[in-house]
Amino acid sequence: MDAKSELPAQGGILLVDKAEAWTSHDVVAKARRALGTRKVGHAGTLDPMATGLLVLGVGPATRLLTHLVGLDKTYETTMRLGESTVTDDREGDRLAVADAETVAEVLADPERIARGIAALSGPIEQAPSAVSAIKVDGRRAYDRVRSGEDVELKRRPVTVHRFDAGDPRPTQTADGFATIDVDATVDCSSGTYIRALARDLGADLNLGGHLTALRRTHVGPFSVDGAVAMERLAAGDPGPLLDPADVARVLFPELTLTAQQAIDLGHGKRLEVPDAPDARLVAATDPEGRLIGLIEVKRGVTRVVTNFPTPDGAA
Template sequence: MAVSGVLCVDKPSGLTSHDVVLSVRRRLGIRRIGHAGTLDPAATGVLVLCVGDSTRLVEYLSADEKAYVGTMLFGVGTDTDDAEGRVTATADATKLTLSEIEPALTAFRGHICQRIPSYSAVHIGGKRAYELARADIRVDLPTRWVDIFEFTVDGLHMMQDDTVALSFYVRCSKGTYIRSLCRDLGEALGVPAHLTTLRRVQSGCIRLDECVPLDTLLESDNPVDYLRRPVDCLSNMPQVAVTVAVAEALSKGQHVDWPTDGPELAPETVALATCDGNLVAVVEAVFAANPDGFDALQGRTRMRPMKVFWKEVG
């Protein structure tokens, strides 16, 4: 039987997310592995890997909100907006207080527009932003809208050279640059700032305490024992239990009626169809008009299979 499932890894510092994928590919002897949500090399914490047929679920796993803890340093700005970059600005930050910082956080909560870091993988005119930055080519950096659900701070510490370190917690939507939050908060306070440490503590429903350290995984005699069922890692998505007969119909691409005891979902909602705890398919709730007339109120909700997994697990 083909190996498939989700690995929840505690990524160490110093490796890119792709480095982690390569090392796990070598250890498992499986090429079909991808990650759901990149972490910068210096960052640590939750990195979700999809193995085998579960790679088809990356878009759903990566779409989940993320949570981070970290530290930022006021008084120094860098070209990468983190500790890996070249210093571009300095200032005395010793007069900053929590009573001054906390009100400034209000502008960075909710639906906000971010300017991406100069050193990022975003494409600009056919090239990566970091390629242009390394070539000292100045461009207008694109912006993106993100959601910051929580942004709290504590632990303000005076450091050497007139700098101040601040601990923070952020819960946000996918695509959020924490480096940009640190940089922009500094700008709002009139002091250059950059990200110094970052640890992802949650990705969707997957918490850090559920993750296996990368070294432990690679040194294990049976690393596949750490594989988790996709349905357990997508508990934030609606789920509907179906019978074997319905599972077989979905596996053939057929639309089937929504179970009467299933959750009530609006049309176009994406859900997981399961059978005996196994993933059958990713389905979309669609509205089917009454075949005996044109009265929409007499229609019914059906399941349209989008990605089928039943053949692999059934």
């Protein structure tokens, strides 16, 4: 879209391929400038070290973000075994390195790594990285770590749907310590920390571990292949926005309303839809395909969860 053109009335969803060293806040700031609006938010952050898919909401479409945050994610990553760090990634100070003999033993028996990966697949209990944004008594965990505190976060249930790893290969640190690098693809539930997977795999092997690379390729049905490059966004061209109705149709069942029903729903009224099955979230659209709102359907009656601007000015 032309950055100087007027935004669609319902805004849109913008897919961005975040570059390394940019924070998620940096990306939002660039999008605000490119689109000429302050109303831009994101559906889940990426660390500065990470690259890949960041999903932004623009204008009224930011109302969809709360329903995008919980989608499953896919990551491409490289895990380094044999060295642990404070942040569980390559940006943190080193905590420890494994001895060369232990590294050689694991490298000679790749099945040990495979068993460790299997133990971290499926429904698991995971302690988030100590430098996560989770709050502990009102303060971010990473702030407490930077202040010198020892932080150990409570384990929480997550699901690793797929943890596919390539062949382990011998590597070494910049100062010559022996390590093992493993490239992996991970499909996981929202809230899974890939850094923690590297940490826990290393701990299981008595090696220590951390991430050296991380790229998010998918958020639910959305792929980084359709995302705008950071260079283009930074130059003031955000590219096309996804229509909120199209996004909602991908995520939820659709209920097409009559023109009068669309008006009534836009004003928050409950509708009787006896033929519609019960559903926690449904994309309600008007005869022209515009998104009127996200609704719950229960026993043939609707309840508005989130409304969107309509031609008559409702919502």
